[in-house]
Amino acid sequence: LYMFLSDLFMSLCGLLLVGCFIYTCGGTLKGRNGSIESPGFPYGYPNGRIQLIFLSFAIEEEYDFLSLYDGHPHPANFRTRLTGFQVPPPVTSTGHVFSLRLTSDFAVSAHGFKLNYEELHSSSCGNPGVPPKAVLSGGGRFAVGDRVRYSCVPGYVLDGHATLTCITNAGNAAVWDFPAPICRAEDTCGGTVRGGSGVVTSPGYPGNYGNQADCTWILLAEPGDTISVIFTDFQTEEKYDYLEVEGSEPPTIWLSGSNVPSPIVSNKNWLRLHFVTDGNHRYRGFSAHYQGKQKSCGQTDICVQTRPYIHTYTEH
Numbered sequence: 001l002y003m004f005l006s007d008l009f010m011s012l013c014g015l016l017l018v019g020c021f022i023y024t025c026g027g028t029l030k031g032r033n034g035s036i037e038s039p040g041f042p043y044g045y046p047n048g049r050i051q052l053i054f055l056s057f058a059i060e061e062e063y064d065f066l067s068l069y070d071g072h073p074h075p076a077n078f079r080t081r082l083t084g085f086q087v088p089p090p091v092t093s094t095g096h097v098f099s100l101r102l103t104s105d106f107a108v109s110a111h112g113f114k115l116n117y118e119e120l121h122s123s124s125c126g127n128p129g130v131p132p133k134a135v136l137s138g139g140g141r142f143a144v145g146d147r148v149r150y151s152c153v154p155g156y157v158l159d160g161h162a163t164l165t166c167i168t169n170a171g172n173a174a175v176w177d178f179p180a181p182i183c184r185a186e187d188t189c190g191g192t193v194r195g196g197s198g199v200v201t202s203p204g205y206p207g208n209y210g211n212q213a214d215c216t217w218i219l220l221a222e223p224g225d226t227i228s229v230i231f232t233d234f235q236t237e238e239k240y241d242y243l244e245v246e247g248s249e250p251p252t253i254w255l256s257g258s259n260v261p262s263p264i265v266s267n268k269n270w271l272r273l274h275f276v277t278d279g280n281h282r283y284r285g286f287s288a289h290y291q292g293k294q295k296s297c298g299q300t301d302i303c304v305q306t307r308p309y310i311h312t313y314t315e316h
């Protein structure tokens, strides 16, 4: 099989999407009095984070890809790979460079994608997006202290946190305190798991899971805390039935086959488990123990204080 790959770097600001937005600042002031404002005042001066908001998306599923790099297009900066026909949620960079790479194979193209990009002010969380079958209210401004609320259209139930608040994290960046929820059809598998500890299993466990399953669990902890998942059993049809874990490092982990995976620790206050099976060959599935972990406030640690969650502790 001979594959011809065409690589195309999307060029939005030279070769890369760099924080090269133009601000006029500085200058000579004349006169006895006046005022000086930093760029972007009072919404925060720019710190170079870039948000991409997809307007349209159609890329031949599993053959053509749009890869996003949080920085220069280097494997270490790889963030996510997008393919298919669903408009992806907004994505925000951590620094002032975002790179996009479109890779297509030798046959079949689709209409492609269109996105808007904008530089975020330091006090803006950016648009959190509207997942399929969801309704967003309270939108418009996405600055620190602002809230948005999600609901689902009839026939769908909400998994995750219905209200998102824009807070300041330990690194002094404006971030949403929880991920955007999802809307799942009633009578389907999945759910929301909050705090503490417990067990998540595939449907019917320890019996065999069903064909054509598509379940999503959202595991939530308080902002600043993390969640760990320890698998005690794992058996799926290799390559065809899989569990996708999102929210750790690397950002997406694909698990399939009959090896019990290593424990996974979230890098934020959430993890998303997505279990998908095809039309035949059913196995036992998986069982996993999850545990929320509080960020400790030791003497050498920088203690996380995310508004409005303020930790109080006493010295002994």
Ligand SMILES: [Ca+2]
Pocket (backbone or CB within 6 Å): 060, 063, 064, 104, 105, 106, 107, 108, 109
């Ligand atoms: Ca193609």
Ligand SMILES: [Ca+2]
Pocket (backbone or CB within 6 Å): 237, 240, 241, 277, 278, 279, 280, 281, 282
């Ligand atoms: Ca199967």
